[in-house]
Amino acid sequence: MPAPTTSASPGNAVAAPVRSPLVGWLAVLSLTMGLFSIVTTEILPVGLLTPVGDTFGISDGTAGLMMTLPGILAAVAAPTVTVMTGRIDRRRMLCALILVLALANFLAALAPGYWLMLISRVLLGLVIGAFWSIGSGLAARLVPQAQAGRATAVIFSAVPLGSVLGVPAGTLVGQLAGWRVVFVAMGVFTLAVLAALVVSLPSLPPQQVTRLAVLRDLLGTRRVRGGLVATFLIVTAHFGTYTYVTPFLAEVTHAGPRLITVFLLAYGAAGILGNFLAGAWVGRRLRGTFTVAACLLAAAMLLLPVLGTGRAGALTLLLIWGAAYGAVPVCSQTWFVTAAPGAPEAASVLFTSSFQATFAFGALAGGAVVDTASTTVVMVLGGSTAMLAATAAALCGRRTGPAG
Numbered sequence: 001m002p003a004p005t006t007s008a009s010p011g012n013a014v015a016a017p018v019r020s021p022l023v024g025w026l027a028v029l030s031l032t033m034g035l036f037s038i039v040t041t042e043i044l045p046v047g048l049l050t051p052v053g054d055t056f057g058i059s060d061g062t063a064g065l066m067m068t069l070p071g072i073l074a075a076v077a078a079p080t081v082t083v084m085t086g087r088i089d090r091r092r093m094l095c096a097l098i099l100v101l102a103l104a105n106f107l108a109a110l111a112p113g114y115w116l117m118l119i120s121r122v123l124l125g126l127v128i129g130a131f132w133s134i135g136s137g138l139a140a141r142l143v144p145q146a147q148a149g150r151a152t153a154v155i156f157s158a159v160p161l162g163s164v165l166g167v168p169a170g171t172l173v174g175q176l177a178g179w180r181v182v183f184v185a186m187g188v189f190t191l192a193v194l195a196a197l198v199v200s201l202p203s204l205p206p207q208q209v210t211r212l213a214v215l216r217d218l219l220g221t222r223r224v225r226g227g228l229v230a231t232f233l234i235v236t237a238h239f240g241t242y243t244y245v246t247p248f249l250a251e252v253t254h255a256g257p258r259l260i261t262v263f264l265l266a267y268g269a270a271g272i273l274g275n276f277l278a279g280a281w282v283g284r285r286l287r288g289t290f291t292v293a294a295c296l297l298a299a300a301m302l303l304l305p306v307l308g309t310g311r312a313g314a315l316t317l318l319l320i321w322g323a324a325y326g327a328v329p330v331c332s333q334t335w336f337v338t339a340a341p342g343a344p345e346a347a348s349v350l351f352t353s354s355f356q357a358t359f360a361f362g363a364l365a366g367g368a369v370v371d372t373a374s375t376t377v378v379m380v381l382g383g384s385t386a387m388l389a390a391t392a393a394a395l396c397g398r399r400t401g402p403a404g
Helices: 019-042 046-054 065-084 091-111 114-135 143-158 158-177 178-199 212-219 222-242 245-251 257-280 285-308 311-339 344-373 373-402
Strands: none
Touching: 019 065, 019 091, 019 114, 019 143, 019 158, 019 178, 046 065, 046 114, 046 143, 046 158, 046 178, 046 245, 065 114, 065 285, 065 344, 091 114, 091 178, 114 344, 143 158, 143 311, 158 178, 158 257, 158 311, 178 311, 212 222, 212 344, 222 285, 222 311, 222 344, 245 257, 245 373, 257 285, 257 311, 285 311, 285 373, 311 344, 344 373
16 A cells, blocks of 8 residues: 655755664554544444443434534544644644543543533544544654555554454443443553553654645645545445444344444454455555445445344345445545645545544434434445445546546
């Protein structure tokens, strides 16, 4: 997978100190763990939706606001915080954001009412937008250039790792000790990540200040607009359905809590495989990889209401779903970065903002369908939207030339 390249004008160039590759990889792992803690905190409600809803006496659709709010705030925070803090050392920013994440987790654990839970999710949204925008493109500054592509794939493995480890572990702990304990554990883990970042990250002065004018110029390019359309459709399809996959498995598959945890674990494991397969293919066939992933997502969602009534069918389709979605963040980020090779942080801002805004829209739309219809209808609508995403990616590939 091609790594995001950093580019600096002569006036802004910063001489990077020579560091051991081992130290650089420790920094990459610390950054990955930071993103893992963010992703896990963000999607924990997938496994805790019902118990949290029961605690506060709210419906599954209303509880889905725990997924919607962070996405909305992240979409706003990605450009706003990144631009406002453009001259601050990126190491300081990343550490400060992880500290805010720990606070958000502890607030969620102590929430006496749903209102404080939502406040904690607002703080989470601010962290998501800024941390992803700043941190996702740093691989080339932490390891030798020849290893930057591999380091980028490792950083993005935080997304499926959040599914394969974070959500199933959180669901299991929630069943054994209560959902509040899950957020306490995440708060403690996040503080440990903060310590690792402080120790391993070097000073990271901004190499190129991201300005609103740069973002505006990027939005004017055809390739970026194509990426926005494809990302909007595929992320809407995924989060409009995956947010409510636990109620679906309980109501349609008739799976118990422990079996659902196993299913989510299998889904996440498939996501890790999909992430690294996409990392190997996306450099050669970007839009082809994106299109295949969207088609597989569509097939899994559309077939779940038919084959997902049985446990074997549900598990098989979740494995396909996980592998397909594991490719999506890598494809989307690469799409934006290759569309703006001279402005990697600005490209990351667009990726994060569009991804998170659509994340929120998908979860909100899915919640509305769940409350007015059923989880089965959500799957059908999500699968149809994923097919539109595949079509958009394929058509954009024809119109923008040989990049895909």
